Amino acid sequence: MNILAIDPGSTSTKVGVWRAGKLVKASIEHPRGEIESFHSVMEQLDYRMERLARYLRENDVDRLPWDAVVGRGGLVRPVPSGVYLVEEPLIKDLKDGVSGEHAANLGGVMAHAVAASKGVPAYVVDPPVIDEMWPVARLSGMAGIERRSMFHALNQKAVARDVARELGRDYAELNLIVVHMGGGITAGAHRKGLVVDVNNGLNGDGPFSPERTGGLPVVGVLELVERGAFTTGELKGIVARRGGVYSYLNTVDMREVEARAQGGDAEASLVQEAMIYQIAKEIGGLAAALSGAVDGIVLTGGLAFGAAVVEGVRERVGFIAPVFVRPGEFEIEALVDGALRVLSGTEAARRYAGGTDEDRG
Structure with a gap:
């Protein structure tokens, strides 16, 4: 063909x-x-x-x-x-x-x-x-605002199937937590072939990433709007493209951030560790959503090429389940x-x- x-x-x-x-x-x-x-x-x-x-x-x-x-x-x-x-x-x-x-x-x-x-x-x-989310995962905490399923579905599903093949199992038999780590970061709970919970990394949910803010303290954002610091349009641009690591270090290149951290840059080290910390927290939350029944954790995307990020996440979540690494995008x-x-x-x-x-x- x-x-x-x-x-x-x-x-x-x-x-x-x-x-x-x-x-x-x-x-x-x-x-x-x-x-x-x-x-x-x-x-x-x-x-x-x-x-x-x-x-x-x-x-x-x-x-x-x-x-x-x-x-x-x-x-x-x-x-x-x-x-x-x-x-x-x-x-x-x-x-x-x-x-x-x-x-x-x-x-x-x-x-x-x-x-x-x-x-x-x-x-x-x-x-x-x-959209395969559980009804309980849709509630945001405010009537009229619903959590939406929007994530790196193509790559998440691809690496989940690949790990299933490695384990000699069918994707539809497994519970996996898959984390796509790129310019944006999305983490999905794959329960027996369905992504039952996932953060909307594009619209300000979950961990911060090289260019996205992730979840923000709502009152802090409202105060920025009240002061006229940004229009809502400008804030949307920051949330999706100019937040996260970029907002702290003026770069989205995590290779540069890792090199700066290794060279003794305390701010770069803190920002890198904070991103790793938030990724690990997201994985921990999804493990609880799956009642602890997790067959594997899969790290993928461009950031999975970076040893500091992969090992930092592995150290924090390895107790939950085996960690599989699939660097890049498929x-x-x-x-x-x-x-x-x-x-x-x-x-x-x-x-x-x-x-x-x-x-x-």
Whole structure:
């Protein structure tokens, strides 16, 4: 089978070509100045499509007879985990940004554009808004504000399945706590194949990360607004992009932070330790949510390459369950694997109906 996988990020479009049982990956880089010239994510569509087409031509794969094209899922309406056929309701919600604007919203639209030109199906896999949360996990403590499921679902599910294979078990048999540690940090309680509780790292929930604030003292935030220090729009930008480590140390590069800490920078050391501390607390809370029945803790994402972060978290939570480390992201692999499951008939593709009960059927 020949499968094309497309994974748009903020300043790159990652590409995977699955051919003759072999996966070749690449990253098409987009200079920040070029990306920032667009007023919205969807305005980047033609720009990214042109660069994707150029990559496919230059690597002599543009004429391959694709069996399917699969894109990273975006911020659509809450849906269960699975592989979704890209059709008009999904495309509309991706373009409208019904749950927010993110580069991932381009994944399904780009996949559909390529697939339509070849007369083959397009899919998205495990969008970041998959919602399998327990009802009890939704309550925030204030009526009218509900905790939302929005996380690194594609990579979390991929590494959870990988650890299950290592253990010789089925993912649906295990209780795992999976922590994706990148520019944002999300930790999910995977109970027998369902993510029953998870923090919304994009919108200010959970541990702080290199660029996100995580949960903040509410009264402190309200006082900033009262004083006119920030508008609500500015605060949203800080929560999602200019909080966390960046707000303390003016960098999001944890390699730099680790080097500064090792060099005796007391502030860098404290900030690094505080982030590790908050990650460990989040894991501990999820262990309690699972009543202590945890088969493993999985650390993944770019920060899992850093020894200081991994070992710091392991020291604090190793008593709960064995710790497995899967550095980096496996999103391209997860996209291809999802398409293969559908094409081989081992999993049926779901049809997105705009957040209605049909999505949960």
